[in-house]
Amino acid sequence: MSGSVRHFKLVLLGDTAVGKSCLVVRFVRDEFFEFQEPTIGAAFLTQSVQLDSSVVKFEIWDTAGQERYRSLAPMYYRGASAAIVVFDLSNKESYNGAKSWVKAYAEENNILYLETSAKNAANVKNLFVEIAKKLPQQAMQQEREQGFTISPPKQEKKSCC
Amino acid sequence: MSDFEEKIGDAPAAPEPNEDTGKEQEKEEDKDRPSWLPEGCNQLADGEYDAIVLGTGLKECIMSGLLSTQGLKVLHLDRYNYYGADCASLNLSNLYSKFQAGDPPQYLGSNRDYNVDLIPKFIMACGNLTKMLLHTKVTRYLEFKSIDASFVVQKNKVLKVPATPQEALSSSLMGIFEKRRFRSFLIYINEYNPSDPTTFKDKDLSVMTMRDLYTSFGLCDATHEFISHAMCLELDNDHLTSPALPTVLRLQTYCTSLETYGKSPYIYPMYGLGGLPEGFSRLCAIHGGTFMLNADVKEVMFDEDGAAWGVKVDVDDMQTGKRELQCAKATMVIGDPSYFPSSKIRSTGQVVRSICFLNHPLPNTNNSESCQIIIPGPQVGRKNDVFVCCLSSQQNVVAKGIYVAIVSTKVETSDPAKELVPGLRLLGQILQRFDSVSECYEPAGDGLSDRCFISSSFDGTSHFEADCDDLLSLYKRVTGEDLDMNIDTSLEPDY
Numbered sequence: 001m002s003g004s005v006r007h008f009k010l011v012l013l014g015d016t017a018v019g020k021s022c023l024v025v026r027f028v029r030d031e032f033f034e035f036q037e038p039t040i041g042a043a044f045l046t047q048s049v050q051l052d053s054s055v056v057k058f059e060i061w062d063t064a065g066q067e068r069y070r071s072l073a074p075m076y077y078r079g080a081s082a083a084i085v086v087f088d089l090s091n092k093e094s095y096n097g098a099k100s101w102v103k104a105y106a107e108e109n110n111i112l113y114l115e116t117s118a119k120n121a122a123n124v125k126n127l128f129v130e131i132a133k134k135l136p137q138q139a140m141q142q143e144r145e146q147g148f149t150i151s152p153p154k155q156e157k158k159s160c161c
Numbered sequence: 162m163s164d165f166e167e168k169i170g171d172a173p174a175a176p177e178p179n180e181d182t183g184k185e186q187e188k189e190e191d192k193d194r195p196s197w198l199p200e201g202c203n204q205l206a207d208g209e210y211d212a213i214v215l216g217t218g219l220k221e222c223i224m225s226g227l228l229s230t231q232g233l234k235v236l237h238l239d240r241y242n243y244y245g246a247d248c249a250s251l252n253l254s255n256l257y258s259k260f261q262a263g264d265p266p267q268y269l270g271s272n273r274d275y276n277v278d279l280i281p282k283f284i285m286a287c288g289n290l291t292k293m294l295l296h297t298k299v300t301r302y303l304e305f306k307s308i309d310a311s312f313v314v315q316k317n318k319v320l321k322v323p324a325t326p327q328e329a330l331s332s333s334l335m336g337i338f339e340k341r342r343f344r345s346f347l348i349y350i351n352e353y354n355p356s357d358p359t360t361f362k363d364k365d366l367s368v369m370t371m372r373d374l375y376t377s378f379g380l381c382d383a384t385h386e387f388i389s390h391a392m393c394l395e396l397d398n399d400h401l402t403s404p405a406l407p408t409v410l411r412l413q414t415y416c417t418s419l420e421t422y423g424k425s426p427y428i429y430p431m432y433g434l435g436g437l438p439e440g441f442s443r444l445c446a447i448h449g450g451t452f453m454l455n456a457d458v459k460e461v462m463f464d465e466d467g468a469a470w471g472v473k474v475d476v477d478d479m480q481t482g483k484r485e486l487q488c489a490k491a492t493m494v495i496g497d498p499s500y501f502p503s504s505k506i507r508s509t510g511q512v513v514r515s516i517c518f519l520n521h522p523l524p525n526t527n528n529s530e531s532c533q534i535i536i537p538g539p540q541v542g543r544k545n546d547v548f549v550c551c552l553s554s555q556q557n558v559v560a561k562g563i564y565v566a567i568v569s570t571k572v573e574t575s576d577p578a579k580e581l582v583p584g585l586r587l588l589g590q591i592l593q594r595f596d597s598v599s600e601c602y603e604p605a606g607d608g609l610s611d612r613c614f615i616s617s618s619f620d621g622t623s624h625f626e627a628d629c630d631d632l633l634s635l636y637k638r639v640t641g642e643d644l645d646m647n648i649d650t651s652l653e654p655d656y
Binding site: 062 | 451
């Protein structure tokens with residue numbers, strides 16, 4: 001029925017206790033808990049979205065609480081195709097937090113993040129200069145090497161050289 | 162964007178910061194202030210933990226990962242603002258600032274293409290570290306690459322350690338008759354099973370020395386040397402006069418590892434070794450562990466009996482954003498030697514390392530994009546071996562066209578830089594070079610009475626074998642049990 005399945009890593013960002021895990025649990029399991037434990041004990045969750053001609057399978061990484069003291073490892077951001085930045089509509093502080101998470105994600109994933117103003121010209125020229133600088137590097141990045149994952153031996157067997 | 166911000170600000174549901182309620186909260190906190198909290202300190206994170214772990218090096222992160230999966234409440238701190246401690250992989254600007262070397266030169270390319278290990282090591286594909294990665298399923302966060310080749314120096318020549326029977330036959334490491342003896346030795350090793358006496362062939366390896374075992378196959382000294390140093394990864398010649406069994410088991414691990422991925426027995430994580438501690442930290446976090454970087458641990462605190470009960474830390478307060486002293490309490494404190502008072506550790510010597518950038522693969526390695534060269538100590542008049550690790554953009558650790566080679570050894574003289582020369586002269590032209598001498602420590606005690614469980618510093622070898630033994634010992638001291646790394650794939654549907 002469906003065409004190709006495409007896999008993407010998706011990460012959640014945002015201040016602690018804004019509802020990141022709730023959002024994922026609703027999407028993946030269609031459940032909601034008023035008192036969701038801070039982050040589920042899974043490495044990551046997967047859920048697929050059926051599009052017209054293909055299936056997109058998300059590997060969804062939750063922060064596992066490492067955002068609480070701003071201690072997310074670079075590995076968390078690495079190779080992510082998308083990030084959902086979450087904030088709590090009833091908590092202005094978490095909206096300010098969201099902005100800084102976007103900035104952190106941009107830094108880790110080599111994505112440009114600039115705040116500009118057309119009104120007072122702040123950073124406008126800089127924006128285009130930075131884009132220009134980035135173009136060749138971006139092409140190099142796509143040539144990055146891929147590795148393999150390791151799995152346990154299925155049975156004990158050994159032979160030498 | 163600013164529109165949106167205003168809307169949120171005006172929303173009636175938004176709680177306005179109120180000075181009065183702030184003060185009330187403070188009073189309440191005072192009432193709830195735990196009795197153990199020292200004067201002048203606020204509570205750090207949740208205050209009370211089962212274990213506090215100091216330093217986010219590989220061993221510490223494996224420990225906190227294992228303990229939190231067993232249900233212990235773990236607080237993990239690091240004085241730096243990055244994961245990995247001594248085993249971090251640094252980008253160019255962090256590397257240059259660490260060595261106070263000014264700005265990186267333009268020709269090295271983009272900062273972000275670099276993940277340079279401060280302590281480079283390769284992972285034996287079927288060794289204990291791989292078992293730990295599989296046991297904890299941290300493998301799912303990481304991708305690996307095989308290391309292209311392993312070499313050994315013999316009579317000033319860089320020679321490939323044979324990876325296939327064909328290579329063994331064509332290798333110039335041995336003469337034609339020696340090759341046959343080598344082959345029958347390997348067949349014996351391959352068939353040897355410690356729990357099946359029919360494979361012993363009248364040799365008792367728990368008594369027979371390694372030298373006698375080699376001699377019984379008629380192997381000459383030069384062959385002993387490359388098998389022991391480049392395959393069994395023995396660090397000096399002490400093993401020759403000890404029972405052969407441990408060395409034989411290491412050779413079996415080497416052969417199984419070699420068989421697994423073909424080119425060499427070693428694998429290496431994409432983007433550098435720093436991914437390993439990061440992976441284990443995530444394991445810990447998803448089991449409830451709390452992580453704080455940039456937490457300057459001022460002291461480990463001890464009770465009247467000399468047992469560690471907590472730590473005092475200078476951290477950013479999350480509410481005020483200002484630095485302040487905070488305290489947390491735990492039944493044990495685990496960490497690397499740099500976090501403990503000098504009375505708790507003792508020196509085990511020094512390791513000298515040189516990180517070199519090149520614009521070419523290592524000479525005489527058949528243009529390997531990644532490789533290891535072991536120079537057995539006796540080849541260059543030393544007790545300890547000299548190690549060379551070379552990596553490239555194949556592992557996403559440097560920009561395309563650049564190679565990073567790291568030479569290391571245990572210091573034996575008062576002129577450590579000179580001790581690296583046998584390795585440095587194998588590199589060809591060097592673009593940039595960073596030398597360092599690190600003091601190595603081991604714990605002075607087992608931690609049972611003082612509740613300080615301390616790891617040993619990383620050694621100067623280019624593999625993790627001794628470090629895994631240290632970790633297994635640390636685990637046993639902390640839990641009183643051996644770490645069971647067996648995986649029953651039939652019971653683990655995830656695999």
